[in-house]
Amino acid sequence: MRTVAPAVVFFALAGLVPLVVRDAFLLDAVVLILIWGASAAAWNVAGGYAGQVSLGHSAFFGVGAYAAALLATRWQLSPWLGLVVGALVATTVGLVIGYLSNRLRGPYFVLATIAFSQVLLIVGSRWRGFTAGSEGIPVPFRPGFWTLGIADKRVWVWIILALAVVVYLVELYLERSRRGYQLAAVREDEDAALSLGVPARALKVAAIAVSAALTAMCGALWAQYVGFVDPFYVFSVDLSVRFALAAIIGGLGTALGPFLGSLLVTTLETYLRAQFGGIGAGFVGIYLIIYGVILILVVRFVPAGLTGWLAARGTRRAAAGG
């Protein structure tokens, strides 16, 4: 998908929704689609474009969420500042993880990223003096834009939309720039890329750091939107899988793919929640069973994801017509 037209339509529609829709349930669904889409797109920077498939990205999401929540509760600072601090800390963590696991490939890299996120989970849930431990942190609601105490979900749609567009533009940069092409070369054949003088190691680390910063921003805004940070959720492997799942369903290494994946997965989740009523164990279980089955089926039958599938269909139709 080289054209940006579908993306412009997608984001424009998302931006227009608050003008016509007042229903809080629907607006909430749009916010979640955008935030999980942006997180999946941020994951995609490392997992899709750089081929660094991580199942530890919740580490960065959690860092962002904790940075915003801790700055707001401990020092009464603006969550916007928390967003910046979270992105910086996550960049540092991303650089460390990227550097340390640089030569690991395939399942080894996946295992390493899981281990890192588990370390952060333990720190988040056990370091009671600093993070409030396993109880988590309720984020105080202080009205105002600067403190991100916004009750109107329409405003939230626009805030998250802005972040989503930023992540999308980073992806677009990777699709169209020299750096992006180099990264694609590293993903396809690292040894060949190295022999051509591409700084493969540095590019991989940089991709993870950028991906980490963007994921942390999603985490910071998510914490403010939801109003509560639970270490067992924000650092969980499940959350990392969620990012990867949306990106894979939408299409690995495509700019709009993660957003389409999130649209599909989040809509399904919202629909099932409405069907099964409330957040009972039954709902969560049934939703996640479907989610796991979809994951297995997608990687088996449409490994190129929704965008890849649509593109292939388009090509076939063009070939048949011409």
Added chain:
Amino acid sequence: MPLAQLIASTLLLGGIYALIAVGLTLIFGVMRVVNFAHGEFLMLAMYVAFWSFSLLHADPYLTLIVSLPLFFAVGWLSYSVVMRPIIHTSHNVQVFTTVGLSIVLQNVALVLWTADARFLRTDYYAVALRFAGAVFNWAQLVAFAVAVLLTAALFAFMRWTYTGKVMRATAQDRQAAALMGIDTNRVYAITWAVGIACVGAAGVLLAPIYPVYPTAGLQFVLIAYVAVVLGGLGDMAGALIAALVVAAVEVIGSYVVGTAWKEVLYLLLFIGILVVRPAGLFGQRGAEAFGS
């Protein structure tokens, strides 16, 4: 310092970890697949032991005998349905397929049996055994003995039976094995089923010691990953020794820094191994960047 207690606890814990780890490393060695659903099979086996005990009043050690063929069948089934179609595809597809399988199994357990932690308590559970100043209970000792026995049986199977030789040949070079007329698809099915049977047995042995809940497998499988990587992915003897090392880190760590932070110790050990020597203690260098 109760040295005898530390040694006893390390051995008892290490035996169970070894049984979980050998199945995982066997599957990796032969199939080149990291099974992210390994812990969920462990959890299912713990539930099998729990329900057999509470509904049929079956002693967990009786269940153990049934569980071996049962989990061999479960393994065979899950291989045929889920793994077989993707066995020749990329690592990413394999990783996400087993992750998907893990999500499904975890949540089937959640829907069927809720998130409550359940305890299997046999009447001889509380019987304390004393040996050379160390105290442990009956369930731990049996679990250890059976785990060692089964691991030894698996080693013998791999070494001396025809099927074991075929599995080792496939592990060494799957193409050459196929050229020699080995049906590699069948070998993969057997390998997967044997690996799942091992972890199934481990689950039944763990049930009288640890509570079972839908995500119970995660904590054990993380330890198994550490042991498997430490021993060299695919190296069964390495996994056995590494399981004891990890158990020692956990036991001594709990004694020195307290149980709250013991996980950090073995996770740091894990990250350290991955960074410094990803091929493990006994594995060959460069295995972490394998391309096949």
